[in-house]
Amino acid sequence: MNNSPDTRPGASEEAVDKTPETIAKGVDEEVIESNRRLFSGWQWLLFGAMAIAYSSFHLISLNVYPMETWSFRIVHICGALILGYALYTGARFSESHAISPIGRWLSIASYALMLPALYALFQVFQINRAMNEGALRIDAAIETWHFGYPLIFATAAAIVISWFHRHSRERLCPADLVLMISAIASAGYLIIMFSSPMRASTGTAFAPIGISWAAIAGSLLILELTRRVTGLALVVISTIFLIYVFVGPYLPGFLGYPGLSLNRFFSQVYTDAGILGPTTAVSSTYIILFIIFAAFLQASKVGDYFVNFAFAAAGRARGGPAKVSIFASGLMGMINGTSAGNVVSTGSLTIPLMKKVGYPARSAGAIEAAASTGGQIMPPIMGAGAFIMAEITGIPYTEIAVAALIPAILYFASVYFMVDFEAARKGMRGMRKDEIPLFSKLVKQVYLFTPIIILIAALFMGYSVIRAGTLATASAAVVSWFSPNKMGIAAILTALRLAGTMSIQIIAVCACAGLIVGVISLTGVGARFSSLLLGLAGVSQLLALIFAMCISILLGMGMPTTAAYAVAASVVAPGLINIGIQPLVAHFFVFYFAVVSAITPPVALASYAAAGISGANAMQTSVTSFKIGLAAFIVPFMFFYSPAMLMEGTWMQILRVGVTATLGIVLLSATVQAWFFGPVKAWMRLVMLTGAMFMIYGGIYTDIAGLAIGGGLFMLQRSSHGGGTKPVASG
Template identity: 65%
Template sequence: MSDRADQVADEDVVVAQDVDEEPIEANRRLFEGWRLTTISVFAGLYAFFHMAALNGLSIERWTGIELPLLPSFPMETWNFRIVHVAGALIIGFLLFAASSFVRERRETPALERVAMVLLIPALFSLGVAIWFAMQIAGGTMWNGIDETIRFREIWLFGAPLWFATVGGIVVGWFSSRHRAGFAMPDIVLSVCAVTVAAYLITIYGTLMRNSTGTPFAPIGISMAAVAGTVLIMEMTRRVAGLALVVISVVFLAYVFIGPTLPGFLNAPAVTWERFFSQVYTDAGILGPTTAVSSTYIILFIIFAAFLQASKVGDYFVNFAFAVAGRSRGGPAKVAIFASGLMGMINGTSAGNVVATGSLTIPLMKKVGYKKQTAGAVEAAASTGGQIMPPIMGAGAFIMAEITGIPYTDIALAAVIPALLYFVSVYFMVDFEAAKLGMRGMSKDEIPNIVKMAKRVYLFLPIVMLIVALFMGYSVIRAGTLATIAAAVVSWVTPYPMGLRKTGQAFEIAGIMSIQIIAVCACAGIIVGVISLTGVGARFSSLLLGIADTSQLLALFFAMCIAILLGMGMPTTAAYAVAASVVAPGLVQLGIPLLTAHFFVFYFAVLSAITPPVALASYAAAGISGANPMATSVTSFKIGIAAFIVPFMFFYNGALLMDGTWAQVIRAGITATIGVFLLSAGVQGWFLGGRTVWFNRVLLILAALFMIEGGWSTDLIGVALAAAVYLVQRFLRPDPSMTFDVRGAD
């Protein structure tokens, strides 16, 4: 029987189907007819534009025909990033409403008419921006000193733009329209996004780029930047919630109240014109976060969309079921394997929970896990996907951009810490299953391992990505080759990708990218505040002061700040913000650059399972039906080793591949033993049986002694573990012994 026939014949035992399809958000519009065609084509062209630009394609080069109205690739960097953000805003405003469609509401035609009135100043400011471009192209000298130019920029361009932007947002909050139609307030905001982009591309195309932050900068730059900043924050609110927006507002407020604050928080006074003329440059919104989202992130979103369109994602999960489904607590181990594979590509812990958790969480409950434990396992596993090389949820690329360290060095350094995390989660769920006497899934409930093995070639896109990266290809070239491989591999499956499916994949990518682009742009606002006010340097001084008392205390303080800054945010934004605030201080403490950034990155990622704001845990609780807070506490417990691992590689750089192979191997072995002991102590299960409370304490102490990485501490840890074994093997204390004395009279 052919391979394709095998696949069709086995449809009755396939466990996973469409696991990587994006969930439909509560405020997402569901278009039909010409509206659906319009948004689909626009989203597909937006994603394809990035693929073309990143690979330096040129229609003129292909055809030999000059097309002056089309962009020639590669585009100028700032212009490319401006178009990148503007395109996401346009698609985002048309696709995501200002409020949820969960409750049926009456339409508000009066507010729609108000929005139609707001369209007039929006279009007027766009026309003025085009007029400015024509004047500049005609040789008019443009600067911020000429009073005539200043008057035109304030009253003909800036004021109408502000009025339309603020009015469109406010009217959008209160207006309502059926889910299948465009809303006029959102069309107004889309026009405003085009206006901001058109003006900035025009001005930054002249010498005015060098004048930002000086009196020579046209005030229109500041006014466009204000409108652009507000649009980005509103888009972020719609697609990622209020957490990042609130933090952005706090940082923006700091710019202007900083001069009145005492101590290390005191900041130099700055006018709004000077600040905003710089924030929409590579010092802020167009800086590292947007640089990464416009290149590596969107490229791997396209890769993920091709995997989704070719159904390779389903195979990943089915393969995980075939390999791990029959072991005790099988679905939990499947969640670890599958979520690690999917999560590294997904780029958001909560999104990965929804994608794979809708399948694994009900199955975990079926084999005996409590609701909150089932949700917590999926949350912890999905969060771990963000630290899994080679993609690391795009975190590796942001780290490379910020630090200047080659991507391959970062991906290689991430291997042992990621393995430690997943090994720890595996031990936690295995010990939990052992305590509860769980069984695995039956042979009839899972895909056939032999037939799954026959299709192992479906891993080829991931393998090609890794091989290309370590052969020295650029990330963009390697990602492009992997994307092409995903399409080619689909031709030997029942879901071959032709022209239509390829177009659908680009459409999926364009829509999937909106959230992460908005989040990265919003994080750029915070990065801009930090860089332009110098608050990061003052925070570094604070860390240095704490380190004079205790370096460990300084690290603990840095951990808390990284977690707090990351709460409620996707991984990329959480790391970008924490890296700007915390990492420079750690470097000044004498910590190696890579170690400092890995330390910050891990805790920014772990904010997704850290109470009280644990996005991944809350998403899992929504699927499992458990209490969100109880789920977040349990996921924190399951992922506890991850809170120890960053301290491990601080004390022992060999865990980040910094040392000889002998040192790296010894560090990996002792650290694995350490996380095993930690898991045993937390779960109260050691070498095949329950263990008494004082043995659990000794096991946790033994694990902590293995952190430092020295021979003496390792020997102490091994000796404590041996003592626990001897006590459990020969003295056999009653595991029911506890500290609780309420039963005593």
């Protein structure tokens, strides 16, 4: 493409004619993971129908025919396990369709394991019949020998075989079929027992031993699926917590506790004290509903429109693609429940364009990672974090969404000015007019934002989250009829299938996080951690907050946002509340650091995903994204020192803190990038950092001092650099 301007008569009209209708295509395409099977023929129809049925089950149960709570959550997890083992392999795919001799023996072993798995499932029907005929409980020997042992043996052996049994991408591994049967057997038994008076015996010596066997099998299935869809990080942490249950009584100091027997622990961990607790409560209602909503938006190509709209609005600014990344990733990440997933969906377009206008590969990846992570703190959806916070704290969802507004503005302001100052310092241009879509054309389709507007309006009008989410989903289908991508029956079924597939990862993560939450609540380790924080607070509250920050980041490393927050909220938040911090402030503090663990070295999932696209070194990218998202490491401390940041206080207090903190963030960005209205010398950076900290702190006197410093630097820079001219290449 010729970069020189065309001065011929009528050239401007030609340029308009050549302006692309869109620049972003494929943002809404389904992401196929490297370990995901690609079925065809009858298998594609079967598992596609199962995914559609799974999504439809939730819509019907949440809106029309509600189920008993525990049974509903068990079915919710069981469905995700069945779909997960059908779609995700436990080992690498084989490039050859031929089966090796070892593979043949593993197939034979897998088919043999179907016998104990089917026998355990048969015993579930037998137990159900006995209970219906008036039996109060089943003999422990029968439950152990005819249900527990066959189920555990089949589950454990099939998991091990699945690690080594390599198949082609189009085939279902027989070991995974065994795991699907085990999931049904485990869930079936638990539903039967929890629907009987035996439900009251969980956690006691009188609990049926079968509950423990079903819970052990269910826990193994959850851990293995989590490994397949998110990697080892969460599985390793969960395993450490599970080991603690049985070695804790032998540990010294505050880690020691009296101990729990295998039966008492596992009979209770698969209840609302653990796996069926807050994390699964949220994933089975709010999260699954918003995944369906996101799938409807995706099926109607709204994601493409969001990104094109961002290009039209911000593409011509200096460093344009980077600013597009901020807006587009914020919009997409608000709905998407994982920072890394958001990087993959939008970064494949924005990262190459950022490199094209002059950003180094590591900066391009880091900007996308920081922006995608910011989507997780963007109200009203906050990547489902707001719903978990509402469930755990009991604070109304609307209050949480409103409280998140100023912190989100500060975070995105920080990322924006980091990007802008780097673009100015390096003399980068924006995109040319003929490289971006016409805003005047895209604004005619602004009605595509209607589903999100309806969602926000319904929530603040007092509708329940479930009703608001359902209305927004229905409106996404209706609005599509006025767009080029109309949703008919086929597109709606595609959206439901997509939702069923997209939900697997987050449901597995929430169930696994529930396992950790169960360990924390049943062993009391959270209370002992609270006493440790209380002791630190006696020395210094700031020291206690820094310690809480480190633990929250450490617990969140390598984990998706939802799980990271759920675990940190169980361990850290109660301790912060005990040292006198308000529950809303404590949970926002923990939530922010759980989110930014995605860009915190050395384990930064979002940064690593971005580095994979940009081609830069992963560690360099994570360090750069940490620098760009620096505000997110400072803002949580502002919650403690300035509660007005979370809308706690009078409107004048909130306005003052919001404005001065934003100005402080601008100065902080200028300090990091060594550019304000021109180059910034070392001594000026030191003064600038002092002014930034004064305004970020939020006190009335520090605000005045910070404003004075900022105003002085502004005047000095303006006079030194000719009214703010910068070496920016023409766009």
